[in-house]
Amino acid sequence: MTIRVCLAGISGWAGSTLAKGINQTDDIEVVAGVSRQQAGRSLSEVLDLANIKGIISASAEEALAIPCDVFVEYTKPDVAKSNVLAALRHGAHVVIGTSGLTDADYAEINEAALQQGKGVLAVGNFSMAVVLLQKCAELVAKYIPQYEIIDYASAGKKDSPSGTVRELAYRLSQIQPPQNIVPIDQTQGPLESRGVTLNGVQVHSLRLPGHVISAEVLFGDLDQRLSIRYDAGISAEAYVEGALLAIRKVGTFVGLKRGLDSVMEF
Numbered sequence: 001m002t003i004r005v006c007l008a009g010i011s012g013w014a015g016s017t018l019a020k021g022i023n024q025t026d027d028i029e030v031v032a033g034v035s036r037q038q039a040g041r042s043l044s045e046v047l048d049l050a051n052i053k054g055i056i057s058a059s060a061e062e063a064l065a066i067p068c069d070v071f072v073e074y075t076k077p078d079v080a081k082s083n084v085l086a087a088l089r090h091g092a093h094v095v096i097g098t099s100g101l102t103d104a105d106y107a108e109i110n111e112a113a114l115q116q117g118k119g120v121l122a123v124g125n126f127s128m129a130v131v132l133l134q135k136c137a138e139l140v141a142k143y144i145p146q147y148e149i150i151d152y153a154s155a156g157k158k159d160s161p162s163g164t165v166r167e168l169a170y171r172l173s174q175i176q177p178p179q180n181i182v183p184i185d186q187t188q189g190p191l192e193s194r195g196v197t198l199n200g201v202q203v204h205s206l207r208l209p210g211h212v213i214s215a216e217v218l219f220g221d222l223d224q225r226l227s228i229r230y231d232a233g234i235s236a237e238a239y240v241e242g243a244l245l246a247i248r249k250v251g252t253f254v255g256l257k258r259g260l261d262s263v264m265e266f
């Protein structure tokens with residue numbers, strides 16, 4: 001059976017690439033989309049795809065009048081929560097790609113999902129390579145408890161550290177918090193030179209032209225080093241495969257799950 005998707009943020013950098021990825025599958029189809037600026041135009045015209053039907057709506061509430069199985073949230077943090085709650089009220093499962101929702105937002109979303117008997121899958125980074133970075137780093141952190149993280153991004157990226165690195169620091173801290181030989185507060189010189197401490201992990205953020213998004217975990221052990229690094233390219237292609245997996249899996253459980261690895265087998 002085909003999974004019908006309503007895609008909020010369909011004209012965006014990530015949403016339009018996902019819509020084109022969906023169009024190449026046999027089991028998922030986009031039936032509705034949301035964009036204020038493209039409202040009233042056909043999906044086919046906006047996405048430059050011949051074999052897709054439907055009109056873009058200005059709001060999630062309007063788009064949800066068209067029956068769908070899965071609502072994909074790929075807009076902006078300020079409207080994401082209300083879009084998700086509207087989708088649950090309309091009886092759709094929800095995949096959240098938008099970043100910036102708080103833990104309190106997720107608690108409310110989980111409550112609503114449980115009440116409606118629907119699944120919500122929130123994924124801060126749909127890249128399969130990032131999931132593998134997380135899993136490999138978690139494995140190494142079990143054995144090498146001395147590590148720090150470097151967060152690289154373009155000069156214009158305002159939020160720091162990136163959501164991907166925040167999640168990485170949290171995950172590694174849950175495996176084994178790093179052991180600093182010199183406690184950070186006993187540093188001689190500016191404490192800032194040791195980066196920011198997130199969940200007990202030192203994180204160093206660089207914002208430079210010529211960079212996109214990279215994350216590197218550096219492990220240090222007796223007379224040896226190991227580093228694991230992820231580098232994103234400039235397109236949104238890297239996020240398509242994971243988002244398709246999320247759309248296929250979100251109907252298989254009830255309530256909120258966070259992270260793509262929560263629906264993958266390792």
Ligand SMILES: NC(=O)c1ccc[n+]([C@@H]2O[C@H](COP(=O)([O-])OP(=O)(O)OC[C@H]3O[C@@H](n4cnc5c(N)ncnc54)[C@H](OP(=O)(O)O)[C@@H]3O)[C@@H](O)[C@H]2O)c1
Nearest residue numbers: 009010011012013014035036037075097098099124125126
């Ligand atoms: N999870 C992941 O792997 C992943 C990957 C990439 C991006 N993201 C996140 O996904 C979100 C979107 O990123 P992006 O780079 O695609 O942004 P973008 O290019 O600015 O696209 C945003 C989309 O949302 C629509 N939109 C924005 N505000 C809206 C509103 N109030 N009501 C209805 N539609 C609205 C925009 O259309 P209109 O302006 O015409 O309304 C556009 O279609 C961000 O939070 C980003 O951090 C996550």
